[in-house]
Amino acid sequence: MNRADLRHMAEAEQERQERFRCRIMVCAGTPCLSAGAQTVLDSLRKALAESRLDAEIEAVASGCMGPCSRGPLVKVRQQGKKEIIFERVTPELARQILLSLAKGRRPPTVSALPPDFPFLARQMKVVLANSGSINPERVEEYVAAGGYGALAHALHELTPDDVCREVSVSGLRGRGGAGYPTGVKWNLARKANGERKYVVANGDEGDPGAYMDRSIMESDPHRILEGMALAGYAIGAEQGFIYVRGEYYLAGRRLEAAIRAAERAGLLGSRVFGSNFNFRIDIRTGAGAFVCGEETSLMASIMGRRGQPRQRPPYPAQQGLWGCPTLINNVETLATVPAIMGKGGNWYAGIGSAGSKGTKVYALAGQVEIAGLIEVPMGTTLREVVFDIGGGIPGGKRFKAAQSGGPSGGCIPSGELDTPLDYESMQRVGTIMGSGGLIIMDETSCMPDVASFFLDFCRDESCGKCVPCRVGTVEMHRLLRRITGGTATMDDLAKLEELCELVGAASLCGLGMTAPNPVLSTLRYFRDEYVEHISRHRCAAGVCSMAEVPAGPEQEALLHAMGGAGEEA
Amino acid sequence: MSVVTLTIDGELVSGRRGETLLQVIREHGLALPTLCHLEGLSERGGCRLCIVEVEGSPRPMPACSTAAREGMVVRTATDRLIRYRRMIVELLFAERNHYCAVCVSAGNCELQTVAATLGVDHVRYEYLSPRLTMDLSHERFGIDHNRCILCTRCVRVCDEVEGVHTWDVSCRGVRSRVIADLNHPWGRSETCTSCGKCVQVCPTGALFTKGAAVGEMVKDAGMLTRVIEGRDKKGWQE
Numbered sequence A: 001m002n003r004a005d006l007r008h009m010a011e012a013e014q015e016r017q018e019r020f021r022c023r024i025m026v027c028a029g030t031p032c033l034s035a036g037a038q039t040v041l042d043s044l045r046k047a048l049a050e051s052r053l054d055a056e057i058e059a060v061a062s063g064c065m066g067p068c069s070r071g072p073l074v075k076v077r078q079q080g081k082k083e084i085i086f087e088r089v090t091p092e093l094a095r096q097i098l099l100s101l102a103k104g105r106r107p108p109t110v111s112a113l114p115p116d117f118p119f120l121a122r123q124m125k126v127v128l129a130n131s132g133s134i135n136p137e138r139v140e141e142y143v144a145a146g147g148y149g150a151l152a153h154a155l156h157e158l159t160p161d162d163v164c165r166e167v168s169v170s171g172l173r174g175r176g177g178a179g180y181p182t183g184v185k186w187n188l189a190r191k192a193n194g195e196r197k198y199v200v201a202n203g204d205e206g207d208p209g210a211y212m213d214r215s216i217m218e219s220d221p222h223r224i225l226e227g228m229a230l231a232g233y234a235i236g237a238e239q240g241f242i243y244v245r246g247e248y249y250l251a252g253r254r255l256e257a258a259i260r261a262a263e264r265a266g267l268l269g270s271r272v273f274g275s276n277f278n279f280r281i282d283i284r285t286g287a288g289a290f291v292c293g294e295e296t297s298l299m300a301s302i303m304g305r306r307g308q309p310r311q312r313p314p315y316p317a318q319q320g321l322w323g324c325p326t327l328i329n330n331v332e333t334l335a336t337v338p339a340i341m342g343k344g345g346n347w348y349a350g351i352g353s354a355g356s357k358g359t360k361v362y363a364l365a366g367q368v369e370i371a372g373l374i375e376v377p378m379g380t381t382l383r384e385v386v387f388d389i390g391g392g393i394p395g396g397k398r399f400k401a402a403q404s405g406g407p408s409g410g411c412i413p414s415g416e417l418d419t420p421l422d423y424e425s426m427q428r429v430g431t432i433m434g435s436g437g438l439i440i441m442d443e444t445s446c447m448p449d450v451a452s453f454f455l456d457f458c459r460d461e462s463c464g465k466c467v468p469c470r471v472g473t474v475e476m477h478r479l480l481r482r483i484t485g486g487t488a489t490m491d492d493l494a495k496l497e498e499l500c501e502l503v504g505a506a507s508l509c510g511l512g513m514t515a516p517n518p519v520l521s522t523l524r525y526f527r528d529e530y531v532e533h534i535s536r537h538r539c540a541a542g543v544c545s546m547a548e549v550p551a552g553p554e555q556e557a558l559l560h561a562m563g564g565a566g567e568e569a
Numbered sequence B: 001m002s003v004v005t006l007t008i009d010g011e012l013v014s015g016r017r018g019e020t021l022l023q024v025i026r027e028h029g030l031a032l033p034t035l036c037h038l039e040g041l042s043e044r045g046g047c048r049l050c051i052v053e054v055e056g057s058p059r060p061m062p063a064c065s066t067a068a069r070e071g072m073v074v075r076t077a078t079d080r081l082i083r084y085r086r087m088i089v090e091l092l093f094a095e096r097n098h099y100c101a102v103c104v105s106a107g108n109c110e111l112q113t114v115a116a117t118l119g120v121d122h123v124r125y126e127y128l129s130p131r132l133t134m135d136l137s138h139e140r141f142g143i144d145h146n147r148c149i150l151c152t153r154c155v156r157v158c159d160e161v162e163g164v165h166t167w168d169v170s171c172r173g174v175r176s177r178v179i180a181d182l183n184h185p186w187g188r189s190e191t192c193t194s195c196g197k198c199v200q201v202c203p204t205g206a207l208f209t210k211g212a213a214v215g216e217m218v219k220d221a222g223m224l225t226r227v228i229e230g231r232d233k234k235g236w237q238e
Helices: A003-018 A030-034 A037-050 A091-102 A139-144 A149-157 A160-170 A182-191 A212-219 A221-235 A249-264 A295-302 A331-343 A345-349 A382-389 A423-428 A447-461 A467-485 A490-506 A510-514 A517-535 A553-562 B021-027 B079-095 B110-118 B153-161 B197-201 B223-232
Strands: A022-027 A057-062 A074-078 A084-086 A198-203 A239-244 A280-285 A326-330 A359-366 A372-377 A399-404 A410-413 A437-442 B003-008 B011-016 B051-054 B073-075 B141-144 B167-170 B177-180 B207-209
Touching: A003 A139, A003 A149, A022 A037, A022 A091, A030 A037, A037 A057, A037 A091, A057 A091, A074 A091, A139 A221, A139 A249, A149 A221, A149 A331, A160 A182, A160 A221, A160 A331, A160 A345, A182 A221, A182 A326, A198 A212, A198 A221, A198 A295, A198 A331, A212 A221, A212 A249, A212 A331, A212 A359, A221 A239, A221 A249, A221 A280, A221 A326, A221 A331, A239 A249, A239 A295, A249 A280, A295 A326, A326 A331, A331 A345, A359 A382, A372 A382, A382 A399, A399 A517, A410 A517, A447 A467, A447 A510, A447 A517, A467 A490, A467 A510, A467 A517, A467 B079, A490 A510, A490 A517, A490 B079, B003 B021, B011 B021, B021 B051, B051 B079, B079 B110, B153 B167, B153 B197, B153 B223, B197 B207, B197 B223
Parallel strands: A022 A057, A198 A239, A198 A326, A239 A280, A359 A437, B003 B073
Antiparallel strands: A022 A074, A074 A084, A359 A372, A399 A410, A399 A437, B003 B011, B051 B073, B141 B207, B167 B177
C-alpha cells in the first residue's frame, strides 16, 4: 500500500456508495443491539432482497449514533437530502420506511427525530466523527472518510519529533481520567532508551455507567489503530497492544476484524505505506478486573501475570512491558490523535477551555430524559449537558447531583450546575473528569446509599495487595451500611472519615487512593443526609429501609450466615 | 560506588545509589515497622507499614519500594504516620481471626511485635470473623488461614529462592487466599519440595511445623540471607 493506493481505495469506496440512491444505517452498537437492532437490520435486508431494491438501497450496520436510550436507531441518508434519524424503530416501522423510500415518498415522520434535535445539534464530534456514519467492519468506509490519511502523511512528511510536537501543540490530555498531558507522555517515551518499545491502548473500561471506550472501539476501530500506529511511529515502537475489557465481546471482535483488514490492506504490519516503519497490533482481553485499568496492573496482565499494581516510579514510559519503555494511553486519547494529525494541533487547541483543550466524550446515564453518548467541547457546563442536550430530568423531578468519574470520582450538586466540565473546574468542586461517565441523579436518590454503592464496587474490585484498600474498603462499606441501615452512631461517621483519610493516603494504586472519593464528595455536599440517617433514623429520599434495629449478637450471626464481606468465597 | 545524601528526620545521612529508603533508614539505626518486607525477597509494598513522608510528595511513600535520591527530605515518625500505622495494624487484626492466646507463634510473631511496638491495645473496627480453614494435609507442616496477613513472603520465597512457585494467591480483595498449586491441599501438591522455607519466613503463625504447641513456633527468617549468601559464595560446592 502506498498513498496512491490509499487514494484509490477511498475513491473506489466513494463511487460504490454513490451508486446507491439511499443508504440506511442501522445502529449496531451494544445498546441498540440489545434493544433489537439486529432484527430491524435483518428485516430490512430481507425486504430489500425480496423487493430487489438492493442495487439502489443499501442497509448498513453502523456504529453508535448517540441517543442510546431511544434505540434501535436508524439513519436514512439520501443523495442530496438531509439525513433523517428514526428512534425506537421496530421491524415493522423499518419496512414502512423502506417502502416509502422505494416509492420515492417522504418517509413516515412519526418517530423521526427533528432536524434540530438538541441532543445531536449541540454536540461537536471529533472522536465520534465517523460513529454512526460508517460500517465499522469495513476498512474501506473508514478510508473513504479520510482514514489513514494522517498516518500516510506522518510517515512520509513528518519526523517522529514533529508528530510529538503536534500532539503537544494540540494540548490533548489523557482521556482515561488523570488528564496527564499526552504530548509530554509521548516525548518521555520517545526519549526513553530501550531496545524495544511498546504502545498500549487501554480499553479496560470498568466504571459503572461508563461506555465511551466501548462505543469508540465498536463504532470506529480503525481510528484507534491509526492513533496507535501514529504513537508507535512517534516513540519508535513496533508493537502495540489493545487491552480490551473481557465483557466487551463485540468491541473485541470488531477490533480483531479491523486489525486483520488493516494488515491485509498493508495499513499495519511491515513497511507501512512503503516506509521503513513496521507496526503490529495485538489484542489482549481482560478477565474482568477493574484494577487492570490501572496501568501497572494492565501491564502485568498483558505479560500474563496476576493483575496487580506495583509502586510507581518507575513509570511505564521508563520501565513498562518486559522492562521496556511503554506508552500507555486510553482508547479515546489515541482515537483523538488521527484528527489532530489530520487537521493540526492548533486547530484542536482552538476548541475547549484554557487548560483543557478539545472535546470530550461522555456517557450520559441515570435520571435524564435522553441517555446516551455525547461529545462536546471541554468547558461545556453541566447544565447544558443535562438540560439542553439530555433533555432534563424526567417526570418533572428535581435535579439533585451528577456523579462523574465513576468510583474514583464524586458528585456535582445542583448548586454547581454551571460548572464547566473541564479538568480544573471539576477538581475544584471535588470530583474528577474521569473517563467520562456522567450519572444524573434526581431527588429520589439517597446520597449515603450512592456512596455505599460505589464503596461496594471498590471493595469487590480491590485486588487485595495492600492492606488499606483490601480491608479499609470493607470496613468503610460496613460503616456505610450501618448508616443506611439506621444503626450507626456519630462515632461511626468519625471512624468512616478517618478511614477515608487512611485509604486515600496510604493505598498502593489509584483504585485505593480514590476509593473514598464518593464518600468524601457526598459528605461535602450532603452531610445533612448522613446526619439525618444517623440521628433521626430517616432517609428523606425513601431509599434506605431503616427497618433494621440496632444489631445485637443474634443479628450479627445472621449477617455472617447471609454472607457479609468477610465471608469466605 | 556513587553515594547520595538525604535528610531523614532532620539528620543528614548518606546512602548508596540504588538503595531503597528503607535500607538507608535502617542502616542509620532508625526503626521502621515492616511486615511484607524481608531481606532477600523482592519488594512488594503491600503492608504499607513503612510509609514515610517525603517532602514534595502529597502522599506518604512506602520506604521499601522507594529509591533513595539525592537531597530527599524524609520524615519517618510524624504523628500522622504513626496514626496511619496503628490503623493499618488494627485493620489487619479485624480482617482475620488472630487469637494470640491459642496461636503457635504467640510471643514469636511479627504482627504481635509490631502491634505492641505501636501500642495497639484494642481494635476499633468491626471484626470480619471470616470462617477460614486450616490445611494440615502436609506431612510436616500446616497452614492456618486465620493467621495469614497476605504478606506473600511464602509466595515469593517459594518462587524466588526455592524456584518452585508452589504458593500463589487466589481470588482478590478481602477474599484473597494463599493457595498451593492450583488450590490443592498442600499435602497433595506435586511441586512442593517440603523445604520449609515458607514456614521460616512467615511472619505470623499462619505457616507452622506440625506438633508445635502455643508459643512454640519460633521462626528463623534470617536463614534466608544465609541461604542467599551461601549460594552467591558457592559455599556448598564439594
